[in-house]
Amino acid sequence: MPALKHPQILLASNLTDGEVVFLGPSGWERDHVKARVAHDKDEAAALEAFGKAEIAANRVVDVYLADVAVGADGVPAPLHYREKMRVKGPSVRLDLGKQAAGGA
Amino acid sequence: MALISDGRFIDDVWRRLAEEEALPKSGKVIVSLARLDHAIEVHGPGVDLGVIAPNTTDPAALADALPKLGLVSIVFPAFADGRGFSLARLLRRAGFAGELRASGRLLADQYAHALGCGFDTVEIPDDIEARQDETQWRAARDAHARTYQRGYVAPGSILDARRKAAAQ
Amino acid sequence: MTAHDPSLARPNAPVTTYRYDAFDAAFVRERVAEFREQVRRRLEGKLTEDEFRPFRLMNGLYLQLHAYMLRVAIPYGTLTALQMRRLADIADKYDRGYGHFTTRQNLQYNWPKLVDTPDILEALAEVEMHAIQTSGNCIRNVTADHFSGVAPDEIEDPRPTAEFLRQWSSAHPEFSFLPRKFKIAVTGAAQDRAAIMVHDIGLAIVKNDAGEIGYKVVVGGGLGRSPFIGKVIRDFAPRADLLAYLEAIMRVYNRFGRRDNKYKARIKILVHEKGIDEVRAAVEAEFAAMDRSVFAYDPAEFDRIAAFFAPPPYETLPADSQKLRAARVEHPAFGNFVEVNVAPHKIPGYAVVTVSLKPIGGIPGDATSAQMRALAEASERFGFGELRVSHEQNIILPHVKQDDLFDLWKLLDAAGLATANAGLVSDIISCPGLDYCSLATARSIPIAQAISKRFSDLSRQRRIGKLGIKISGCINACGHHHVGAIGILGLEKKGQESYQITLGGDPTFSASIGEILGPGVTAEQAPDVIEHLVDFYLAERHEGETFIETWRRIGHARFKDVLRREGEDGADI
Numbered sequence: 001m002p003a004l005k006h007p008q009i010l011l012a013s014n015l016t017d018g019e020v021v022f023l024g025p026s027g028w029e030r031d032h033v034k035a036r037v038a039h040d041k042d043e044a045a046a047l048e049a050f051g052k053a054e055i056a057a058n059r060v061v062d063v064y065l066a067d068v069a070v071g072a073d074g075v076p077a078p079l080h081y082r083e084k085m086r087v088k089g090p091s092v093r094l095d096l097g098k099q100a101a102g103g104a
Numbered sequence: 105m106a107l108i109s110d111g112r113f114i115d116d117v118w119r120r121l122a123e124e125e126a127l128p129k130s131g132k133v134i135v136s137l138a139r140l141d142h143a144i145e146v147h148g149p150g151v152d153l154g155v156i157a158p159n160t161t162d163p164a165a166l167a168d169a170l171p172k173l174g175l176v177s178i179v180f181p182a183f184a185d186g187r188g189f190s191l192a193r194l195l196r197r198a199g200f201a202g203e204l205r206a207s208g209r210l211l212a213d214q215y216a217h218a219l220g221c222g223f224d225t226v227e228i229p230d231d232i233e234a235r236q237d238e239t240q241w242r243a244a245r246d247a248h249a250r251t252y253q254r255g256y257v258a259p260g261s262i263l264d265a266r267r268k269a270a271a272q
Numbered sequence: 273m274t275a276h277d278p279s280l281a282r283p284n285a286p287v288t289t290y291r292y293d294a295f296d297a298a299f300v301r302e303r304v305a306e307f308r309e310q311v312r313r314r315l316e317g318k319l320t321e322d323e324f325r326p327f328r329l330m331n332g333l334y335l336q337l338h339a340y341m342l343r344v345a346i347p348y349g350t351l352t353a354l355q356m357r358r359l360a361d362i363a364d365k366y367d368r369g370y371g372h373f374t375t376r377q378n379l380q381y382n383w384p385k386l387v388d389t390p391d392i393l394e395a396l397a398e399v400e401m402h403a404i405q406t407s408g409n410c411i412r413n414v415t416a417d418h419f420s421g422v423a424p425d426e427i428e429d430p431r432p433t434a435e436f437l438r439q440w441s442s443a444h445p446e447f448s449f450l451p452r453k454f455k456i457a458v459t460g461a462a463q464d465r466a467a468i469m470v471h472d473i474g475l476a477i478v479k480n481d482a483g484e485i486g487y488k489v490v491v492g493g494g495l496g497r498s499p500f501i502g503k504v505i506r507d508f509a510p511r512a513d514l515l516a517y518l519e520a521i522m523r524v525y526n527r528f529g530r531r532d533n534k535y536k537a538r539i540k541i542l543v544h545e546k547g548i549d550e551v552r553a554a555v556e557a558e559f560a561a562m563d564r565s566v567f568a569y570d571p572a573e574f575d576r577i578a579a580f581f582a583p584p585p586y587e588t589l590p591a592d593s594q595k596l597r598a599a600r601v602e603h604p605a606f607g608n609f610v611e612v613n614v615a616p617h618k619i620p621g622y623a624v625v626t627v628s629l630k631p632i633g634g635i636p637g638d639a640t641s642a643q644m645r646a647l648a649e650a651s652e653r654f655g656f657g658e659l660r661v662s663h664e665q666n667i668i669l670p671h672v673k674q675d676d677l678f679d680l681w682k683l684l685d686a687a688g689l690a691t692a693n694a695g696l697v698s699d700i701i702s703c704p705g706l707d708y709c710s711l712a713t714a715r716s717i718p719i720a721q722a723i724s725k726r727f728s729d730l731s732r733q734r735r736i737g738k739l740g741i742k743i744s745g746c747i748n749a750c751g752h753h754h755v756g757a758i759g760i761l762g763l764e765k766k767g768q769e770s771y772q773i774t775l776g777g778d779p780t781f782s783a784s785i786g787e788i789l790g791p792g793v794t795a796e797q798a799p800d801v802i803e804h805l806v807d808f809y810l811a812e813r814h815e816g817e818t819f820i821e822t823w824r825r826i827g828h829a830r831f832k833d834v835l836r837r838e839g840e841d842g843a844d845i
Contacts, residue, residue: 013335014314015386016315016385016386016387017339017340017385017386017387018335018336018338018340018384018385018386019337019338020338021341022338038297041574055321057317058314058315058316058317061321061335062335064712076752080767080770081706081767081769082337082706085337085706085707086337086338089338090707090708091707091715091718092635092707092715092717092718092721093635093707096336096368096383098338107383133554137674148492183323183326183449184326184409184449185449185531185532186409186446186448186450186526187526187527189445189446189447189449189526190446190523190526190527190528193446193523197561197563208341211323213306213310213319213323213327214448214449216443216445217445217446217448217449219445220445220446221445221446235317235318235319235320236318240313240318243309245303247305247306247309248302248443249298249302250295250298250299251299251443252299252439252440252442253440253444253445254442254566254567255445255563255566256445257445258445261291262295262296262299262439263570263573264304265295266293266295266573266576267570267572267573270572270576
């Protein structure tokens with residue numbers, strides 16, 4: 001299995017409300033903690049293929065893979081500041097987005 | 105491939121001639137821009153000529169041919185490429201009175217724009233036809249009752265309607 | 273929400289802006305119905321995302337980092353109290369209780385759902401508003417001087433022209449699928465407050481030697497990846513020819529603008545690559561070939577539009593208000609507000625008030641629904657029910673009696689809207705940046721907040737004087753950083769946010785593009801660097817010089833030295 005530089009997760013935006021979603025073990029999740037992690041290129045390709053089919057099914061848009069680091073607790077954390085922002089919400093409004101109590 | 109006229113899918117009475125295909129003795133045929141001059145020269149009395157032109161065509165280059173043509177088909181390589189709309193306007197301005205056809209990846213949502221710029225018919229590929237049926241094209245035809253511009257083909261211009269209302 | 277009933281307008285709120293007639297209302301309703309169908313067809317898969325995108329953009333709907341974003345048009349930045357209230361209601365019902373006023377005089381909601389958008393557009397249509405062409409590769413919302421109609425230096429109110437163009441450009445059959453977006457700005461004053469030199473087309477209302485009103489037409493300005501100052505394509509286009517001439521420009525651009533590279537698709541690149549003379553020749557040839565009877569200028573129609581912008585029923589007042597004078601002495605905070613945020617009005621006894629949406633440490637341009645309602649109330653009680661949005665992301669109350677300024681200030685103060693900093697160093701223009709925008713390469717709001725806090729002391733700000741800091745979170749330059757006296761551009765450098773500083777930008781008739789100061793700095797370093805630059809200016813300036821005047825006099829290199837010395841002092845920049 002060809003290795004990845006970093007493990008990856010699949011992000012997308014939900015079509016009807018635009019919220020960021022993550023591909024989990026059995027469908028889209030709104031919490032990145034539940035994201036399925038690809039550890040090699042084959043797994044990443046499988047995530048992407050699933051994402052493409054989901055675009056075609058008009059459930060999500062803007063699907064892409066993002067590099068993560070997997071913590072000791074198994075939770076993936078994005079490496080790039082852009083995706084760090086996407087799993088939380090605006091850094092200038094901590095009361096809004098996923099970071100807010102009760103989620104977005 | 106579907107051909108839309110006045111919000112309905114219709115049969116195409118024109119036939120696009122393959123590049124290597126000889127000019128027939130009669131019928132309505134569409135030739136490429138490259139073949140046009142020759143076709144005008146040699147075609148018989150039973151042939152009605154049309155041309156398919158890229159959207160970058162210089163209207164001046166077509167000016168002499170226009171009176172001899174029954175159809176001009178302007179290519180839309182992508183729906184976001186609006187050059188064909190301006191070319192249509194210029195061909196109409198040059199006096200072309202035959203069928204003006206938009207051929208390519210046009211969407212129903214652009215139908216009113218196409219009609220406004222002087223197109224008569226729209227020819228779309230199969231994948232668009234599969235998603236955008238006749239109902240959607242008919243709805244799009246009727247979606248713009250009046251427009252703000254003058255001089256475009258439309259059910260009515262708001263400016264003209266205002267002038268009329270003010271005159272009464 | 274109830275349907276719009278003109279009787280809802282208060283008696284002291286006469287018409288001071290354009291009102292829809294039955295045709296306008298029908299047009300906007302049709303567009304709402306059309307978009308409702310497009311959303312339905314998108315959800316059913318009859319339109320793919322690629323196909324849907326341009327149509328949702330043409331209705332102001334973007335997909336951003338956390339959610340959709342809806343950009344509502346505020347044509348030429350003018351709106352009524354009723355409309356402002358409706359914006360507040362929509363913020364509460366469909367969004368998160370606030371909105372963001374932009375450099376294009378528009379308002380953005382950051383959290384609408386796709387499925388709610390048609391209802392939002394319907395709610396806007398009820399108060400004669402829309403989101404048509406606030407995005408997409410079409411002619412965008414036409415902007416104008418936010419002091420239109422009240423500026424003492426005005427030749428003519430530019431808003432009738434802007435409204436004329438709004439109508440002409442709406443759902444244009446030929447120019448809705450241009451190579452790229454197209455922005456038009458109009459000014460009618462001696463001083464340019466609409467940044468017309470950096471628009472695709474800039475129009476300056478001018479008088480010719482015969483005393484006739486016409487337009488100086490500037491083309492090919494723009495910011496973004498390759499910034500350009502516009503060039504004059506026509507010194508004088510008579511009003512009768514305006515639409516025909518613009519149509520000629522649009523046709524030349526639609527046919528010959530580049531479509532092979534989106535970064536080279538704006539008209540500024542066409543003008544740059546072909547040269548203004550070749551573009552002018554093509555436009556003039558097209559103009560000459562047109563059947564201009566189609567565009568025949570109808571003075572009655574222009575007058576019909578212009579009549580909506582007639583001055584409100586001003587009272588005859590003394591030029592100086594005793595009440596104002598007394599209140600300024602008694603309440604120093606109010607006195608500061610008057611000195612900083614209040615501008616002269618062409619009518620004696622009146623004033624133009626800038627309500628800053630830049631509280632110290634706040635998010636530039638944001639207003640809560642409660643603040644929007646306070647602004648609506650302020651305009652109704654003290655300003656004939658009219659408000660403006662400025663491209664500096666502030667709100668203007670264009671007709672306030674000097675006698676009322678103190679009561680207005682109290683109302684604003686109670687709503688957190690009395691920050692005295694209009695035009696000063698903490699009145700920072702900022703795009704939403706990476707906190708919201710999917711195009712952004714770095715955050716911009718936190719930089720604005722940090723600089724604003726650093727310069728929070730008002731007496732220091734006033735000592736510094738007029739100084740425009742403008743921040744963009746990416747090369748698209750929505751924060752106009754190229755034309756900031758100090759510009760800041762957020763970029764990504766080695767996986768980190770990095771900020772490039774430029775000096776010497778100017779958005780007015782004397783337009784210039786800022787020059788890069790040196791290597792990028794970190795977010796933490798940015799306030800220090802700005803402070804050093806400002807201190808250097810204070811030390812070097814001659815009496816009465818603004819920052820940019822000093823910069824122009826002593827030169828960019830001297831300012832670069834400040835940054836170099838800063839590096840030697842130990843900061844890693």
